[in-house]
Amino acid sequence: MEQIPNQPTSIAVEDGLRDLQxxxxxxxxxxxARLVYLASTRDYNSGRYAHDGLSFRFTEEVAxxxxxxxxxxxxxxxxxxxxxxxxxxxxxxxxSGCARPDEILTAWHELEPFRILAPxxxxxxxxxxxxxxxxxxxxxxxESWRENQRQ
Amino acid sequence: xxxxxxxxxxxxxxxxxxxxxxxRPGAESDDDSCLHDGNSALPSARFADRRKEQxxxxxxxxxWDFIRGSTSEQVQRLFLRERKVIALAWISELRRQAKSGMHxxxxxxxxxxxxxxxxxIKLAVDYYAFLAKCGLIxxxxxxxxxxxxxxxxxxxxxxxxxxxxxxxAALKPEAFSQKxxxx
Numbered sequence: 001m002e003q004i005p006n007q008p009t010s011i012a013v014e015d016g017l018r019d020l021q022x023x024x025x026x027x028x029x030x031x032x033a034r035l036v037y038l039a040s041t042r043d044y045n046s047g048r049y050a051h052d053g054l055s056f057r058f059t060e061e062v063a064x065x066x067x068x069x070x071x072x073x074x075x076x077x078x079x080x081x082x083x084x085x086x087x088x089x090x091x092x093x094x095x096s097g098c099a100r101p102d103e104i105l106t107a108w109h110e111l112e113p114f115r116i117l118a119p120x121x122x123x124x125x126x127x128x129x130x131x132x133x134x135x136x137x138x139x140x141x142x143e144s145w146r147e148n149q150r151q
Numbered sequence: 152x153x154x155x156x157x158x159x160x161x162x163x164x165x166x167x168x169x170x171x172x173x174x175r176p177g178a179e180s181d182d183d184s185c186l187h188d189g190n191s192a193l194p195s196a197r198f199a200d201r202r203k204e205q206x207x208x209x210x211x212x213x214x215w216d217f218i219r220g221s222t223s224e225q226v227q228r229l230f231l232r233e234r235k236v237i238a239l240a241w242i243s244e245l246r247r248q249a250k251s252g253m254h255x256x257x258x259x260x261x262x263x264x265x266x267x268x269x270x271x272i273k274l275a276v277d278y279y280a281f282l283a284k285c286g287l288i289x290x291x292x293x294x295x296x297x298x299x300x301x302x303x304x305x306x307x308x309x310x311x312x313x314x315x316x317x318x319x320a321a322l323k324p325e326a327f328s329q330k331x332x333x334x
Contacts, residue, residue, distance in 0.1 A: 076201065080201065080204040080205065080208060082208075082213050082214060082217070083213075083214040083217050083218060083230075084214075084217045123201070124240075124244065125205060125237070125240060125241050125244055126201070126205065128236075128237055128240050129205065129208060129209065129237055132233040132234070132236065132237050133208075133233075135229070135233060136218070136226065136229055136230045136233055139222075139225075139226050139229050140218075140221075140222055140226055143222065143223060143225075143226060
């Protein structure tokens with residue numbers, strides 16, 4: 001008889017979300033860093049999420065659901081924020097020390113890696129709006145960074 | 152006299168469109184795919200708030216006021232170009248949803264034993280009026296430039312409401328399920 005895959009219970013997913021929030025996401029500096037982190041837990045080839053710590057404490061299925069939900073929440077929240085706040089969030093991420101600001105600004109402008117930050121989403125317009133907003137926010141941050149370099 | 156002729160011509164066009172929608176060749180396969188995809192055509196209630204936020208972002212003034220007040224002309228041009236693309240994509244998505252809804256409705260109507268011509272004609276009129284409004288707003292966005300985008304949130308909101316109302320009318324499940332057994 002074929003075994004039915006385990007469906008994570010909503011209680012387990014809630015516990016997992018709390019765990020992810022307290023142990024990992026709370027330590028990251030801003031929603032942009034959280035979005036980049038959560039997108040990086042997704043396998044490029046399969047599109048599935050994986051996290052050793054969460055899988056160890058819960059199960060692989062719970063970890064996958066938790067990461068997918070957290071990713072979607074952070075993404076939607078960022079995608080619909082006013083441009084002013086998005087620019088501040090992007091500046092915070094660029095200045096957080098993950099790489100040299102000029103390197104990030106150049107790489108993001110030329111390669112547009114932010115295109116893969118969107119989760120598997122049911123609303124294509126939200127994804128388009130997010131990518132478009134990041135493009136504009138990036139132009140604003142680049143302009144402001146160049147201005148600061150000149151002074 | 153000429154006004155009467157124009158009205159008659161529009162009426163005939165709408166009737167012809169309705170007949171075409173109901174009996175066009177190849178409609179069966181399209182309709183089948185829409186039946187499977189029927190739920191995605193309906194704007195779900197859980198996205199209602201998100202839609203409102205989305206409209207504010209795309210057509211509202213807040214972002215433009217910020218951009219205009221604190222960035223260079225180059226960034227302003229980029230912003231307006233990006234917003235125009237998004238606005239057109241949003242209108243195109245509404246049209247897609249309306250078309251999906253109508254295909255699903257037509258698929259059900261074709262199997263219905265008690266078709267109500269008046270209701271069908273009203274729905275067809277609403278549908279083409281909606282498509283015309285989409286076209287008009289797209290033309291304003293496309294040709295009107297920066298000024299057209301500002302403050303269009305009201306127009307876009309009413310378009311979104313029109314779509315919801317039309318889909319509600321077109322996809323009343325109880326009406327057809329009683330008559331045809333389709334659920």
